[in-house]
Amino acid sequence: MDLTLPEFRVLVEERLAQSIDSLTWLVQEEFDQVPHEEFLAPARLLLNSGKRTRAAFVLAGYQLATTSACDPAATAGSAIELYQASALVHDDVIDDSPTRRGNPAAHVAFTNLHTESRWLYSPADFGRASAIVLGDLLLSEASKEFQAAAAMVTPREGTTAFRQFQAMCTEVAFGQYLDIRAEQQPLDRSQDAIASALSVLRHKSANYSVQLPLVIGAQLGGGSDELISQLRKLGGLLGEAFQMRDDDLGIFGEPSQTGKPSGGDITEGKRTILLALIREKAGARRDWLDSRLGTVLSDADISQLRTLAISCGARSEHEDMILAREDEARLLLQTLDGNDDGIQTLANLMHELAGRIA
C-alpha cells in the first residue's frame, strides 16, 4: 500500500464532507422549514480546516497492523475529526474563545448571525445555545461515523475498536471536567501543580490526540496485543509532547499561524505544565503573573510573559520535557512490532509534529 499522508488526508476530507452532506439530505427529506445550512455552516467551516493529525495517527496504527486497503482508517479518522470538532465547539463555548483555526468560533458565528438578522433577545445567548446543540450533533455524528468504520472490518475488530472509541469519549469528558475544575482552584492550594497539570493534559487531550487514535487504528486493523501495548506507551509519550508543544505555542506561537490568540490559555486560567514551571521559577514576578491569570492580556503583557518564561528558565525546562518524550518515543519506534508502511507513516508524523509552529 503506497498511500501517502497527503493522499490519506484527502480521503478523510471526502468522508467528512459526505458525512455533513448526508445530514443535509436527511434533513431535507424529513423536515420542512429547517434552515439546515445555516445550522451546519460553522461545522463546515471548522471541518474544512485542521491538520487531520488525529486521523493520520489512525492511519499509522492501522498500517502497522495490516496491509489491507485503508478505507476503515479513513472512516475512523473522519469519526475522530468529527469528535474533535464537537469537543472544540463546546470548548470554545466554555472558554468563551473568540476564534478557532483563524475563523470565528462556532458560538461567535451564531452570535453574529443573530445580530445581523436583528432577532429578539440576546445574540450571545443564542450563540451559546446554538453551539451547544451543534456540538451535540457533531458528537452523535462522530459515533455514527465510527459505527460505519467498524462495519468495514470483522465484527471482533470492529467491536474492540468501537469500545475504545467510546472509552475515549468518556475519558475526555472526565478530563474536561478535571481541567475546568483545576482552573477554579486557588493557585496556592494546588499542592503539586506539575503533577496535577500533567493529569489534566493526559486525560483531556494527550491521549485522544495521539495515543488512542493510534490504538484504535491498530485495533481496526486487527493488531496484536503486543502491538497495541507498544502503541499505548509510544502514543502516551508522544501525546504529552504534542500537548506540551501546544501549550508552548499558546504563549510563543503566532496567532496568524495557530489560529488562536496569544496568551489565551492565561486568559482562560488554564493550568498548564508550562504555567506551573513559570510560577515555580518566577520569584518576585510571580505576583504579577498571578494577577494576569484569568484576564485578557495586552500586547505588553504578552511580551512581558514571554520574557519572564525565557529568563527564568521555565521555557527551556519545558522544552527539555518535550524533547525527552519525543526521544523516548523515537527509541520505541525502532522496536515497534508492525508493518514497514506504518512505521514510515508514524516516523513522518513524528517529524511533522516535532517541527510544528501551528
Place this chain on the structure above:
Amino acid sequence: MDLTLPEFRVLVEERLAQSIDSLTWLVQEEFDQVPHEEFLAPARLLLNSGKRTRAAFVLAGYQLATTSACDPAATAGSAIELYQASALVHDDVIDDSPTRRGNPAAHVAFTNLHTESRWLYSPADFGRASAIVLGDLLLSEASKEFQAAAAMVTPREGTTAFRQFQAMCTEVAFGQYLDIRAEQQPLDRSQDAIASALSVLRHKSANYSVQLPLVIGAQLGGGSDELISQLRKLGGLLGEAFQMRDDDLGIFGEPSQTGKPSGGDITEGKRTILLALIREKAGARRDWLDSRLGTVLSDADISQLRTLAISCGARSEHEDMILAREDEARLLLQTLDGNDDGIQTLANLMHELAGRIA
C-alpha cells in the same frame, strides 16, 4: 412473557445504575485525582427520577415484535433514558432553568458546589461549563449503552435499531436548533405560528419521546416492516399529544408535581402551539401576553395567563387537538399487527399518559 411495566422500570433502573457505576470503576482504575463522584452526582440525581416513559415505549415496541426475554429492551430503554438525561442537562443550560424533576438543574448544582467550595472566578460559568461536559458524557454513555443493547440481538436487527437511534440523535439536534431559533424570531414575523410550532414539537421532542422509542423497540425485536410503519404513524400522533399535554402542564400544572416552574415556557419564550393559539384568540390582551414573553412570571401573571388561556377558548381548542390525536392513536391500536403483550403494554401506557398531571 408476563413482565409488568413497574417490573420493567426496575430493570431499566438497574441498568442505569450499572451504567453510571461502570463509569466510576473505569475512572478509578484509569485516573488518579479525579473527583468522579462529584462530577457524576447531578447525573445520578437526574437518572434516579423520571417516569421512564421512553424506556416503556421501547418495551411496548419490542413486545409487539417478539416474545423473547426483554433484556435488549431494558438496555435500549436505559440508553434512551441516558440520552434524554443528556438532552435535559444541555436544555437546562440553554434555558437557564433553575430546576428539573424537582431538584436543582445540573448547572445549578455545579454552581452551588463552586459557591460552597469558595473557588475562584464565576460560580455560574463553572456551573454551565461542567454541565455542558456532563451532558457530553451522558450522550457518549447513551451510545455505548445502545451498542450493548444492539449486541444482544442479531447483527441485522442490532444494526437497524442502532441506525435509528443515531438518526434520532441527529433529528433532535436539528429540532433543538429549530426551537432555539424560533424563540428569537419577532412574533409578528412568524407567518404560520401553529404550523411552525408543530414542526418544532415533532422534531425536538414528540418523535423521540414516543414514536422512535416504539420503533426502535420493534426493530430490536425484529418487527416486520408493516409493524414498524404502523408504529411510526401511531407513535407520531401519540408523541404530539404527549408533548402538547406537556405544554399545557407547563402553564396549568402544579410545580410540586411537574418539577418545573409554572410559566417556564413563557419565560423561555418557547413557541408552543398553545401559545400560538392564545395569541391568535387573545384580542386586546395580546399585547399584555407579548410583553410577558421572555420574562419571569409573577404569581399574578400566571393567574392572569391561565384565565386568559381559558376564557379565550385557546386551552379547550388545544385540549381538543390532544384528544383527537389520542383517539386516532387508540383506533390504530386496534388494528396493530403485533403480539398481545405488546398491545397490552401500549394500551396501559396510553392510559397513563392521557391522565397524567406531571
